[in-house]
Amino acid sequence: MAIFSITKAGADRGTKITTGADVRVAARINNFNSPTSGLAPTFLQANLVVLPSRYASDFRLLCARNPVPCPLIAESTSTGCWNSVTSTIPGLNGGAILSDCDLRRDVPRYMVYKDSTPIKKGCLDIVDEWTDDHVAFLIGCSFSFESALTAAGLPPRHTTLNRNVPIYRTSIPLCPAGAFTGSTYVVSMRSYKASEVERVREITRAYTATHGEPIAWGWDAVKRLGIEDIDAPTWGESPLTQDERPLGDVEGEEHDVPVFWGCGVTPMEAVARSSLEGVVMTHDPGCMLLLDCRDSDIVPAACVA
């Protein structure tokens, strides 16, 4: 059985999986079905949301009204189209973002919802569910700025520990849009020393297509965002274990403070919390769609200092 035969470790051992297209092809033939963090470095990764066409304009509006947690980067070229996308990033065409694709198979694992209730988790394709009435949307992912942080000597701790980023539901309301009401921001967290926060803000600011600079930071922010327990994220992995230094301040030494970014799980949460009729598909969190463009392609030249 071919599943799991290409893994991140496999890639490290020399298996040819260096580009976004490599990952898509491996997922398409069911040779790869794991989380994509760290795969094909510098290739952009995206969240996927597939909706019945009657919700398409409301979803575009949801993204337009909430661009920080829901940065829309591309959508199906036409209703029912699963093999090409139209870009919504100025200066970057659909083909540059994604060519040679099958949106029904190229994600390692998918989720399927019916009437806003999950009916399949972790399935390998959505060929049976996709209809001529479906429209796919690609949403930016914060993996894109992690390499920039690492290059600046500020690697996110979860990457150095080879873990998933901690992700939290918050109480900050999204601006509603048509059928999409009653949902809230989802945030990812990376911890830094308070003295590093301004530099972290500067580095991530230009990545406007992938959540941009943080939305909140410091211990005050935990309560302000309505997060009950920083050690118990809603998705991803806990920032704390026994052997690690604590996040909190300890007298005489500067410890980390939490820094929160808008997260691409937000539109999936908006799908799950709205009352949508019909079949909706998304990627399985962590198992992203790999694109052809690079992290650096989405930083507008005008934004680079």
Add this chain to the structure above:
Amino acid sequence: MAIFSITKAGADRGTKITTGADVRVAARINNFNSPTSGLAPTFLQANLVVLPSRYASDFRLLCARNPVPCPLIAESTSTGCWNSVTSTIPGLNGGAILSDCDLRRDVPRYMVYKDSTPIKKGCLDIVDEWTDDHVAFLIGCSFSFESALTAAGLPPRHTTLNRNVPIYRTSIPLCPAGAFTGSTYVVSMRSYKASEVERVREITRAYTATHGEPIAWGWDAVKRLGIEDIDAPTWGESPLTQDERPLGDVEGEEHDVPVFWGCGVTPMEAVARSSLEGVVMTHDPGCMLLLDCRDSDIVPAACVA
């Protein structure tokens, strides 16, 4: 003394003040210095924020990250330019939005801040404060969709009572952007019957350049937005007086519920709550800049049902 010689009542009596340009010229020669609600119907009105150029890119980013409360519609054609603007609305050029203007004089009343502290309130021009280093930004105003609501048989109550709209500071955080941190949404409120809310949402949805559909509605929303007393707005006029029907539900009859929209006071509040150095100017709330384009010009054809 010419001040106050042209008033809304004056306009009703036949004084020639029917276009946005008429209001600008009257303000320019100090013939008009009152709130602009109801003046030159169907001409778009805008909030004005004038910043030292070093804050311009951060302010653009603040608007891009918070498009519902801070819909940027135009800015100075170049640094220091007070007589022409460049449009940020697709399909609408700067000249169509505003021609023959003097941004230093064409607003009926201005506010001036130094180091984020107000130093002048209600002044008639900002000629002495404007420098070659200033950049002006125009932000959409929700007056634009009030005529659409009225045309649909849903006039906002404050307009039928000839009052100012009630405006509230909330606890919902803005997404920070560079120098602009620590501020929150400001919202305007119009009350409707619960059964009318979906129609009100539909009518205002297309006005994306002027706050679009409501961000929250119903009595639950008051607490969720962190509003302490609905009868005591932060700006504008109270929705309640002795002789009016109450907003709250009373058994056996359908009374109004509050409906909240993003408000253009938000960017002014962001200026006041950030630690900006130098001189910043804005319009005085209620005394808007009148434009040459019409309310209908800013509704994308694709959004009209």
